[in-house]
Amino acid sequence: MRSFLLLLIFSLQLPLIAQEPESAPPSAANQTTMSAAEPEPEKRFDARINEAVAPYLDKVTNFVFGGIEVAKDVDGNPVKLPIVVVWLGLAAVIITIYFKFLNLRSWKLAADTIRGKYSSPDDPGEITHFQALCAALSGTVGLGNIAGVAIAISIGGPGATFWMILVGLFGMTSKFCECTLGVKYRSIENGVVYGGPMQYLKKGFAEKGMASFGMILAGLFAFLCIGGSFGGGNMVQANQASAQLAGLLGEESIFSENRWIFGLIMAVAVGLVIIGGIKSIATVTATLVPFMCGIYMLAGLVVIFSHVGQIGEAFGLIIQGAFAPIAVGGGVIGVMIQGMKRATFSNEAGIGSAAIAHSAAKTKFAASEGVVALLEPFIDTVVVCTTTALVIIITGTYSDPTLQGVAITSAAFGSVISWFPVILTIAVILFAFSTMVSWSYYGMQAWSHLFGRSKKAELIYKLIFCGFIVIGSSLSMGSVFDFSDAMIFAMSVPNIIAMYILMPKVKDEYVRYLEYTRSK
Numbered sequence: 001m002r003s004f005l006l007l008l009i010f011s012l013q014l015p016l017i018a019q020e021p022e023s024a025p026p027s028a029a030n031q032t033t034m035s036a037a038e039p040e041p042e043k044r045f046d047a048r049i050n051e052a053v054a055p056y057l058d059k060v061t062n063f064v065f066g067g068i069e070v071a072k073d074v075d076g077n078p079v080k081l082p083i084v085v086v087w088l089g090l091a092a093v094i095i096t097i098y099f100k101f102l103n104l105r106s107w108k109l110a111a112d113t114i115r116g117k118y119s120s121p122d123d124p125g126e127i128t129h130f131q132a133l134c135a136a137l138s139g140t141v142g143l144g145n146i147a148g149v150a151i152a153i154s155i156g157g158p159g160a161t162f163w164m165i166l167v168g169l170f171g172m173t174s175k176f177c178e179c180t181l182g183v184k185y186r187s188i189e190n191g192v193v194y195g196g197p198m199q200y201l202k203k204g205f206a207e208k209g210m211a212s213f214g215m216i217l218a219g220l221f222a223f224l225c226i227g228g229s230f231g232g233g234n235m236v237q238a239n240q241a242s243a244q245l246a247g248l249l250g251e252e253s254i255f256s257e258n259r260w261i262f263g264l265i266m267a268v269a270v271g272l273v274i275i276g277g278i279k280s281i282a283t284v285t286a287t288l289v290p291f292m293c294g295i296y297m298l299a300g301l302v303v304i305f306s307h308v309g310q311i312g313e314a315f316g317l318i319i320q321g322a323f324a325p326i327a328v329g330g331g332v333i334g335v336m337i338q339g340m341k342r343a344t345f346s347n348e349a350g351i352g353s354a355a356i357a358h359s360a361a362k363t364k365f366a367a368s369e370g371v372v373a374l375l376e377p378f379i380d381t382v383v384v385c386t387t388t389a390l391v392i393i394i395t396g397t398y399s400d401p402t403l404q405g406v407a408i409t410s411a412a413f414g415s416v417i418s419w420f421p422v423i424l425t426i427a428v429i430l431f432a433f434s435t436m437v438s439w440s441y442y443g444m445q446a447w448s449h450l451f452g453r454s455k456k457a458e459l460i461y462k463l464i465f466c467g468f469i470v471i472g473s474s475l476s477m478g479s480v481f482d483f484s485d486a487m488i489f490a491m492s493v494p495n496i497i498a499m500y501i502l503m504p505k506v507k508d509e510y511v512r513y514l515e516y517t518r519s520k
Contacts, residue, residue: 084489085340088350091496092170095177098503102510103172103374109517110371118517123362124188129372132361134290137376144232144347145380146296146428147240149388150408151481153398156338158314159321161389163339168381171349172374177499180370180506182355183363189453195359196442197221197352197495198449204502217494218449221352224491225446226461228353231484233439234465235472237432238263239480240406242473244428247407248421263473267466269433274440274462292430293384295423300387303416307394314393341485343385347377351488352495356442367513370506440465 068081096103112118114129152160178197185203186195198218205214242259304311322335348354354373361369388409392398395412403411406428413420440462447461472480499506 096173147406156335158317160339162322164343167343171377174350176370176374179358179373182359184366186359196356221494222446222449227487229443238472241432263470267469365513367509
């Protein structure tokens with residue numbers, strides 16, 4: 001596994017090296033012609049990165065999202081239902097039914113747990129329930145809510161919003177299950193917590209007499225999680241943040257012509273934070289996430305209520321589009337795929353990533369953190385994503401063919417609050433920053449599982465992670481989002497196997513925590 005991962009990392013760098021063969025300097029006679037015909041060196045650098053890396057990302061995407069043809073689009077091309085999307089969505093429904101719709105019954109218990117009603121300063125762990133929630137939310141609330149929603153609606157129409165909300169509601173129980181397992185099977189060494197799917201696949205399966213199978217799945221998850229940290233937790237964030245900044249400053253700005261420079265600046269800033277570990281990350285995200293969400297939601301409400309007469313029409317378009325879609329080939333299935341992909345990318349329920357952050361919470365009861373975690377998909381998808389969707393649908397910017405990604409959302413806010421694209425740019429950069437620092441922790445935990453827990457191994461991962469920030473800022477949006485979707489969805493395969501097998505353990509932990517809270 002180690003040699004394979006090193007080979008993959010090296011292969012991604014090889015084209016960058018190979019594309020610059022040594023050549024003789026141009027003669028004086030043709031220097032003028034060449035300088036006029038060639039783009040500027042810095043701009044070529046962005047293009048070189050994209051040309052070298054994008055083909056590898058596309059191969060990964062095509063492999064993960066292989067599926068069954070269900071329809072044809074307007075051009076006669078096949079529309080496929082990816083097996084991995086069915087796998088994730090079906091699991092959310094089964095787990096919700098198994099726990100008797102716990103996602104709709106545990107709101108008060110979750111609120112009491114977050115405010116520390118059942119906590120003690122002596123509880124094992126590194127961070128509070130609130131800090132764990134913010135650290136996990138910072139990995140989900142971000143560009144997926146701003147750019148991802150815009151992409152889903154521009155491709156699938158307003159109906160994609162319905163499926164995003166539905167996935168968010170069912171995903172609450174998936175998040176409860178995986179985060180409870182994360183705390184139950186965590187390891188604490190010298191005050192440092194190691195948790196997440198790698199631990200419960202290894203320890204939980206050993207309890208079931210499936211130690212070898214668990215070790216294989218744990219290694220697979222760790223490998224995929226590293227890829228997810230480089231993709232959805234890194235490159236997407238850098239890509240859309242640099243795009244928003246370049247769009248705000250105009251085509252003549254240095255960041256428009258040289259987006260890798262923005263990536264380099266962001267890489268340095270992220271590097272300074274992630275050196276401090278989970279406590280440093282939790283401190284930063286506990287401040288940034290509530291502040292950013294507050295500003296973004298307030299602006300969204302201003303836009304929505306400035307078109308108060310169109311709110312009913314917008315919900316009508318959402319319901320109508322969910323079952324009678326016209327914006328995408330493949331009918332209902334096509335729109336459903338778009339909604340599910342964007343919701344999963346945004347809230348990460350069933351993926352296993354949040355279980356890593358929640359494992360660090362101070363608690364004696366594993367289910368206490370699971371109950372806290374189930375609020376994440378609701379906040380992320382049902383609240384924030386729906387707000388973004390209403391803003392885009394009401395203003396109609398999703399139908400503008402000249403806009404894509406975060407530019408759709410920016411134009412929607414700007415149509416009502418002319419100066420808000422400036423604020424949105426700041427928010428996008430901060431969202432991207434907080435998501436990257438959280439995902440660096442997830443990826444580093446996975447890296448440590450494969451390569452050991454030495455400071456040298458951690459430093460190598462952090463340097464590679466920061467390097468991918470520069471790469472992501474230079475790539476085309478399509479390749480980045482497709483690869484990120486692929487890696488994040490692939491993480492669900494070993495994680496959901498673990499949840500299916502260990503669900504009875506989670507139920508036992510939930511009953512134990514309920515008995516404790518009722519005695520207080």
